[in-house]
Amino acid sequence: MSERCVTVQEAQNDIRMIVSKSRETEEATLLEAGGRILSENLRAGKSSPPFPRSPYDGYALRAADIQGANKKQPVCLKVVEKLCAGKYPKQVIGSGEAARIMTGAPIPNGADTVVKQEDTDYGEGIVQIYRSQNPYDHYCPQGEDFLAGEKLLTKGLRMDAIRIGIAASAGCDRIRVVKKVRVAVLTTGSELAKPGTKLRPGQIYDSSLYLISERIRELGGEVVRMNSVLDEPEILKGRLREAARCADLIVTTGGVSVGEKDLTRQVLSQMGADKVFDRVFVKPGSPTALFRLEETPVFALSGNPFAATVHMELLVRAAIARWYGCDELFPHEKRGFLLSNFGKSAVSDRYIRGTESGGRILLPNGKERSGILSSMNGCNCLVKIEQGRANLREGERVCYIKI
Numbered sequence: 001m002s003e004r005c006v007t008v009q010e011a012q013n014d015i016r017m018i019v020s021k022s023r024e025t026e027e028a029t030l031l032e033a034g035g036r037i038l039s040e041n042l043r044a045g046k047s048s049p050p051f052p053r054s055p056y057d058g059y060a061l062r063a064a065d066i067q068g069a070n071k072k073q074p075v076c077l078k079v080v081e082k083l084c085a086g087k088y089p090k091q092v093i094g095s096g097e098a099a100r101i102m103t104g105a106p107i108p109n110g111a112d113t114v115v116k117q118e119d120t121d122y123g124e125g126i127v128q129i130y131r132s133q134n135p136y137d138h139y140c141p142q143g144e145d146f147l148a149g150e151k152l153l154t155k156g157l158r159m160d161a162i163r164i165g166i167a168a169s170a171g172c173d174r175i176r177v178v179k180k181v182r183v184a185v186l187t188t189g190s191e192l193a194k195p196g197t198k199l200r201p202g203q204i205y206d207s208s209l210y211l212i213s214e215r216i217r218e219l220g221g222e223v224v225r226m227n228s229v230l231d232e233p234e235i236l237k238g239r240l241r242e243a244a245r246c247a248d249l250i251v252t253t254g255g256v257s258v259g260e261k262d263l264t265r266q267v268l269s270q271m272g273a274d275k276v277f278d279r280v281f282v283k284p285g286s287p288t289a290l291f292r293l294e295e296t297p298v299f300a301l302s303g304n305p306f307a308a309t310v311h312m313e314l315l316v317r318a319a320i321a322r323w324y325g326c327d328e329l330f331p332h333e334k335r336g337f338l339l340s341n342f343g344k345s346a347v348s349d350r351y352i353r354g355t356e357s358g359g360r361i362l363l364p365n366g367k368e369r370s371g372i373l374s375s376m377n378g379c380n381c382l383v384k385i386e387q388g389r390a391n392l393r394e395g396e397r398v399c400y401i402k403i
């Protein structure tokens with residue numbers, strides 16, 4: 001069968017076609033909701049604040065009563081009630097009256113403004129007011145934050161601290177979320193050693209297993225299998241079969257190049273997996289392939305940890321975004337400026353590591369080969385160097401994706 005080499009955009013279109021949006025939802029308490037994806041719109045049951053409230057410690061009164069008041073000619077009002085936060089007013093404020101009020105307490109009917117206590121003599125029975133105010137100055141109306149029935153959060157949004165706070169402010173203690181996508185991560189390579197063990201000659205520590213698994217969790221997935229697999233076809237087959245039984249997506253690394261022990265494609269084909277594409281026209285990680293094993297998408301990433309990271313962000317993340325119907329997770333391109341020069345050109349688009357702040361991107365000095373991971377420390381974006389562009393200088397415009 002002929003080789004299918006796709007651009008990143010074509011690969012992302014393929015992913016949209018083969019990964020279906022999950023319909024499975026569950027309930028999560030607000031304490032469990034961080035990072036989860038809302039599966040239905042969240043509407044306010046009640047207005048917030050539920051009553052007009054005081055933004056200051058002071059006196060609630062009628063603005064008409066204090067017109068022209070100042071320190072030399074104060075207005076005296078009778079204090080008819082004291083209202084702390086949590087109390088509900090019993091009195092209606094009439095002309096010539098005021099209520100002592102604390103921040104957060106309901107403003108009583110009849111009053112239309114609150115004068116800060118610093119602008120009074122702090123009187124208890126009678127208070128002197130030293131300033132004039134307009135109606136609804138220093139006044140938080142009912143529903144100032146949101147009204148009952150208002151849509152506060154749209155389905156497909158990812159819950160973060162602010163959104164959890166918004167849900168809580170609307171009185172929700174549980175929200176409906178999309179069930180977590182279950183992902184199996186298999187790294188392949190007979191040279192891979194488990195961190196914490198002693199390296200034998202020829203071995204290298206398996207960084208990608210931990211890197212990819214943690215990234216899946218950061219993106220809201222559940223890692224259901226984490227296996228490091230020897231370059232042995234039968235072992236790999238067994239692991240892939242198990243993974244297909246329990247996972248919605250499978251991510252493998254290594255074994256996709258042309259070497260004698262590069263078995264991943266071969267094994268997947270022997271298992272009857274359908275090939276979606278063989279290669280991506282991009283550097284690094286051009287040997288990245290996508291298969292479908294019994295309907296489960298299998299992302300076969302290349303072994304070099306940085307190349308695996310690039311395709312984790314461009315492709316696996318696109319799949320997770322699709323699964324959740326969450327556009328915020330999708331690796332959208334943004335535009336920025338380089339703060340460093342970049343010398344290499346490429347026959348295809350190339351992604352390099354960078355650190356972005358305010359649209360300005362610093363590149364680490366050297367150490368950018370796809371097997372090098374340590375210089376990723378502190379990086380927060382992947383910068384796209386378009387095919388044919390060479391000798392990029394500081395100040396040039398580039399596209400990047402945030403990670």
Ligand SMILES: Nc1nc2c(c(=O)[nH]1)N[C@H]1C(S)=C(S)[C@@H](COP(=O)(O)OP(=O)(O)OC[C@H]3O[C@@H](n4cnc5c(N)ncnc54)[C@H](O)[C@@H]3O)O[C@H]1N2
Binds near residue numbers: 192259301303
């Ligand atoms: N003759 C050719 N050789 C290679 C080509 C080519 O076109 N012709 N392509 C190169 C490119 S580009 C890449 S990318 C790699 C992809 O190779 P594989 O995906 O088969 O990856 P491996 O050979 O298994 O590993 C590559 C490299 O990364 C190390 N590795 C692998 N897994 C891990 C891990 N989990 N943690 C840390 N390091 C890992 C591995 O030891 C190798 O050094 O092929 C090129 N070759």
Ligand code: MOO
Binds near residue numbers: 307
């Ligand atoms: O595509 Mo590879 O990661 O450049 O060596």
